[in-house]
Amino acid sequence: MGVPGAGPATAREVRVETIDELRDYARRLHGYTAEEIEDIYFHINIVEHPLRYRLVRMEMERRGLHLAAPDATLRDLDLAAWLASRRCLRRRPWLREPIIALSVTLATSLVTSAMLAPIWACAMPLGFLGIQPAIVYLACTPVPLVVGVGIGARLGGRGWRRVWALWGVLAAAWGFYLTGAPETIVRSALLDGGAGGGGFGAF
Numbered sequence: 001m002g003v004p005g006a007g008p009a010t011a012r013e014v015r016v017e018t019i020d021e022l023r024d025y026a027r028r029l030h031g032y033t034a035e036e037i038e039d040i041y042f043h044i045n046i047v048e049h050p051l052r053y054r055l056v057r058m059e060m061e062r063r064g065l066h067l068a069a070p071d072a073t074l075r076d077l078d079l080a081a082w083l084a085s086r087r088c089l090r091r092r093p094w095l096r097e098p099i100i101a102l103s104v105t106l107a108t109s110l111v112t113s114a115m116l117a118p119i120w121a122c123a124m125p126l127g128f129l130g131i132q133p134a135i136v137y138l139a140c141t142p143v144p145l146v147v148g149v150g151i152g153a154r155l156g157g158r159g160w161r162r163v164w165a166l167w168g169v170l171a172a173a174w175g176f177y178l179t180g181a182p183e184t185i186v187r188s189a190l191l192d193g194g195a196g197g198g199g200f201g202a203f
Contacts, residue, residue, distance in 0.1 A: 026058075108165045112173070124179065124181055131189045152169075
């Protein structure tokens with residue numbers, strides 16, 4: 001359908017419309033479906049039609065439609081807003097939440113795992129074990145978990161969606177545990193403490 005007040009900007013002038021024109025436009029908005037209202041919202045030229053844009057927003061508020069700003073992009077690191085601005089997903093809103101859940105969980109898990117990897121590398125392949133390294137590992141371990149949750153929140157894992165970020169962190173922590181690194185670190189610290197020694201090996 002043709003979208004009133006939408007399309008690329010061909011001029012930077014604000015179009016002055018009469019009260020009757022705005023009333024007619026508001027009446028037409030009332031007759032549009034929610035999908036058509038969304039399409040207008042994401043394509044209206046705000047510079048040329050500020051009053052029409054305001055009428056569209058008022059109609060959205062009346063219907064309880066909550067959408068991202070038309071210029072929402074990934075640079076905002078708000079995945080929910082970015083997905084809401086995609087034409088293909090505006091017609092399939094039920095896909096947004098699964099995509100957000102999967103993306104936040106995977107991103108959080110990968111970030112957390114990547115930050116836990118140095119601890120695993122130092123403890124397992126490199127063999128830096130003992131009570132002193134264990135203290136360092138213990139002090140550093142919470143950092144990847146906190147950063148992972150923070151990354152998930154910036155991607156859109158806020159509010160009730162924070163559960164997806166927590167799932168990602170838990171998945172990474174469980175994977176770290178399955179490597180055997182935590183058990184090896186704790187056992188070496190206990191043995192080293194009982195022997196009254198410890199250190200960073202060659203360091």
